[in-house]
Amino acid sequence: MTYSLFFFIRDVTDGNLVGWIDRSLARASVGTAQNRAYRMRHALIEPLRNIYGVSDKVLNMTLADVLLAALASKPLWRETGSGMIAIDTLVHNFLHRTGITRRLGGEHTYGGSCYSVGGCADIVRRIARRIDARQFNPNYPQHFPRFVQHAIWRYSAQSELNVCNGNNIDDGLRCQNGNCALFRRCDRSPLRD
Incomplete structure (x- = not known):
């Protein structure tokens, strides 16, 4: 390399x-x-x-x-x-568990498809268009996909908020974390059948 x-x-x-x-x-x-x-x-x-x-x-x-x-x-x-989005398994799995990929017609397996048309990166960009990032920091651009992707990652990462990840959710079951701020709006879809 x-x-x-x-x-x-x-x-x-x-x-x-x-x-x-x-x-x-x-x-x-x-x-x-x-x-x-x-x-x-x-x-x-x-x-x-x-x-x-x-x-x-x-x-x-x-x-x-x-x-x-x-x-x-x-x-x-x-x-x-500001528009460069890094999709890892945490972000991909979050989008799947919440049902966002299904609702937006972007269901796919983790990998190269995450960066193809309609994949995870496109979905994060669509979500970012609905969020004015300046409400979090007035120096941010209004449309800030990287910030949205990083927020999803932080919500999931064990070293950060540690909420939506395989350490806390059995991949074969629906999430049972009623304390999650997204619980009522989340599809709580298992990652595998």
């Missing part, structure tokens, strides 16, 4: 990863507003997929952190980073 990253930086970015990101985002941002966010994410993710051993999850997670930390003078970086 290290060699592959080295060759990518040397051969694709001509030794200037920051400049390559700037150029890629600038080119992708031109055109209609429709699909602009997709074009910018795709302009970075697609070429980086050629780095050996790097998954969509790792690319989205890493790039989101890097791009969101950019200076205010790089608004395209921040805009793109």
Whole structure:
């Protein structure tokens, strides 16, 4: 993976990863507003997929952190980073258990399908459109899919809120946690039959 990253930086970015990101985002941002966010994410993710051993999850997670930390003078970086979503089993399983994937017609198994049209990442983006993230922090963008994905992850992760995960819910049964804030609105679907 290290060699592959080295060759990518040397051969694709001509030794200037920051400049390559700037150029890629600038080119992708031109055109209609429709699909602009997709074009910018795709302009970075697609070429980086050629780095050996790097998954969509790792690319989205890493790039989101890097791009969101950019200076205010790089608004395209921040805009793109705010839409990068890392889908792990916790987020995927949350969307399944709650019935969100079924209700939105996006049922699929965990893996590459999470990033395909109608998969988990698209579902999180749809949810994020309904949430004004500025209510949590006035410095956040209004539409902030990465924030929504991270909130779902925190709700589930054992090291965070530790609510919706396999440690607390038998994967073959419906959730019985009546103390969960989502209990009455959740489908409580088992992960396996």
